[in-house]
Amino acid sequence: MKRRKFIRNTFLGTAASLMGADIVFSASIPKGYTPIALQNPDPYKLFNKDKGMTILNDKPWNIEAKAHLLDDNITPNKYMFIRNNGLIPQNIDIANWKLTIDGESVSSPKTYTLQELKSKFKNYTYQLTLECGGNGRSEFNPPAKGNQWTVGAVSCAEWTGVRLKDILEDVGVKDHAVYIGYHAADTHLSGDPKKEPISRGVPMHKALQEETLLAFKMNGEDIPLAHGYPLRLVAGGWPASASGKWINRISVRNKVHDGTKMKAPAYRVPCKPVAPGEKVKDADMCIIESMPVKSLITYPKSGAMINEEEILNIRGHAWAGELQVETMEYSIDFGATWNACKLENPVNRLAWQHFKASIEFPKKGYYEIWARATDNKGVSQPMILPGWNPKGYLNNACHRIAVKVK
Amino acid sequence: MKDQEFRNKVKRIYLGVTLFFGLLVIGAGALIYKLAYPSFLSFDDVKQIETYREVEDLDKIENGIHLATGFKDDVGLQTVIVSCTPCHSAKLVTQNRANKEGWVSIIRWMQETQNLWDLGKNESVIVNYLAKNYAPEEKGRRVNLEDIEWYDLEK
Incomplete structure (x- = not known):
């Protein structure tokens, strides 16, 4: 409650200075009463999360990142899902x-x-x-x-x-x-x-x-x-x-x-x-014990437009539960052909691994870049949804982003 | 000279009348506000209000959406609000999709494990509302990328 009071006080102060006047009757606002505008807790402020995070649920709090927000090698709090x-x-x-x-x-x-x-x-x-x-x-x-x-x-x-x-x-x-x-x-x-x-x-x-x-x-x-x-x-x-x-x-x-x-x-x-x-x-x-092999393209953000003959540098992370990721590939033709990404070893066991690649496109048009990781037991991410299960766990289907070459 | 005196008198009366009506409007406004938000200008200690929904317009519907909860406006809305939102956010409902059987099984799970009470006659109202407004879509094994926001990538 202390935090809320602090926010309230700072808000009243800020609002007053913005208007160049004191809030009328602000002294007589009853103790414990928070002006309507302040009552809805702002989860981004409450948890120090980036505004780009998605609120799935506010009781209980469930908040997720987007792929491009997870670009850091070590995830900072502001991009960490709740x-x-x-x-x-x-x-x-x-x-x-x-x-x-x-x-x-x-x-x-x-x-x-x-x-x-x-x-x-x-x-x-x-x-x-x-x-x-x-x-x-x-x-x-x-x-x-x-x-x-x-x-x-x-x-x-x-x-x-x-x-x-x-x-x-x-x-x-x-x-x-x-x-x-x-x-x-x-x-x-x-x-x-x-x-x-x-x-x-x-x-x-x-x-x-x-x-x-x-x-x-x-x-x-x-x-x-x-x-x-x-x-x-x-x-x-x-x-x-x-x-x-x-x-x-x-x-x-x-x-x-x-x-x-x-x-x-x-x-x-x-x-x-x-x-x-x-x-x-x-x-x-x-x-469920170990999570399955998976990867994310964290750069660029989906929807990037580049000019013809420009090279696109992509990067992201890959992980494989208890195992290690052995190879990382990308495809720009919906899996017809795959090309290798440069993949780093994990900093320590159970840390995600970073990958990057430089992509040339053959001609103008709409492309999707699909990323596929393979673990050290030879198991890869599927391009379509993996086995259906009643509670919807373990979806490790390939991540993809949209790119347009102009 | 007389003209000027008269003009000043009129001016003073005009000012008085304006002031009177101005104060009246402010007073009436405060009264209406007080009716809508009973805690306004009450000097006794009011308990902390936990959620803004308690004081917001609870019934406001815009574009078929009940603003306070995000639920779609349809038969059974009030029953759904009263039954579903005491424990969890309406967002937990609106982000899910299921047919009648699916919604019933979710209700049973909540009754068996989450202290949800017997919904009695309301159950069919709730299930009909949910199955109609939050029905599953056929998505196949992978959907196209949607809602792409295109942007020029800076070099």
């Missing part, structure tokens, strides 16, 4: 913020303050790709319910924190540990305090990876509130829902974690391929 299942926690008291590790598979529960976490364990920094499992959902046919993400629910920021494996080692985990499940401070949309908006996790082998962090910094600063301040689990390469925000408890489970949105059909796809629109029983839905 995916929330519940309401962002208010009044975070970091002095009293605690992380508890409990569950069937710990010897005995243990609690750490933020300061203990930061100082007791070695800090690591990695660039980690986080993509929403439902990125690209809007293209599926028949449509799948949920936020209709296009291409912008992906980011690769630089995360700093401590390794989850170091903490688990300190706590002591029993041999029968199967999964970790996170719990967080966000609240359910219905207002029911007994409900968790989301409580997902990862199997032990992912939890124990070197790059799986409990992060307290993003791009060298405190994590922005909408992205999980003060503590976020970051499990790069997996559906970003596994990277829980506002973490205050992690349970080490002796079975697959059964928290909210772990059960079918959330973040699951049919274990066997199905026809578009087919009904799938919950029992036949399998948990």
Whole structure:
């Protein structure tokens, strides 16, 4: 509420100076009353997001980037998508913020303050790709319910924190540990305090990876509130829902974690391929683990017009979940022929890789540039939509931009 | 001289009358504003208003769109607003597409997992409204690029 009051006060001041006069009766505007023009929270200001970002949903907040906004090698906050299942926690008291590790598979529960976490364990920094499992959902046919993400629910920021494996080692985990499940401070949309908006996790082998962090910094600063301040689990390469925000408890489970949105059909796809629109029983839905190979052309923005005989330089990023991207290609003839892009190695495992290419066009006209990445197991992005699934996950179809040669 | 005195008198009366009517108009305006926005000029402590929708014109429809929510104007609009927007944004509804069966299954999911209440007679009103106004389109396996904003690329 303090922030709102601040905005209100600055607005009143600015408005008064603009009009060259005080707002009449401004002194008698009742305390707690915000003039109508100020009541609709501006999400761009609220979350420091670029005006080009798309608001898909305002309760809960879900905001995505556009391909050309993701041009930076390291995604800055202003271009980072927000995916929330519940309401962002208010009044975070970091002095009293605690992380508890409990569950069937710990010897005995243990609690750490933020300061203990930061100082007791070695800090690591990695660039980690986080993509929403439902990125690209809007293209599926028949449509799948949920936020209709296009291409912008992906980011690769630089995360700093401590390794989850170091903490688990300190706590002591029993041999029968199967999964970790996170719990967080966000609240359910219905207002029911007994409900968790989301409580997902990862199997032990992912939890124990070197790059799986409990992060307290993003791009060298405190994590922005909408992205999980003060503590976020970051499990790069997996559906970003596994990277829980506002973490205050992690349970080490002796079975697959059964928290909210772990059960079918959330973040699951049919274990066997199905026809578009087919009904799938919950029992036949399998948990998504690594995200598939994918890429984005981030420059130029779709719609570029160039003159004949000009060379067009394109660039973008490619990623492949747990794997690495091995080759990157582009096509200007709808996949009839493909040409190689120059592809960089990742800065670290699970970071996206940067590609570029210089394109010559044979004649004037309308073109689409299609980009296709192939991972180190030889699996490529499809040009058409991949296998339909009831919830519209894992759309890794080739990204394309329109170009006109005049 | 008399003429001038008379003219000054008229001027003073004219000024008085203008002032009187001016104040009347301002007063009436404030009164109307007060009726529309009861918190205007009330000096007691008013609770924080969380969303602007509570004070905006709730019923305003423009080009077939209900402005406060973004819903299409059709039979069942009010029922849909009352039933769907207490927990989540109307945007979560309007960005989705489904047939009757699909909307019913979304409602069932919300009832089973999200504390949505039994909608009773309203359910068919809501489902009919949604299936008519937010029906799926046949998109095939990949659509053409649409809404391209063309621009000259600077070298």
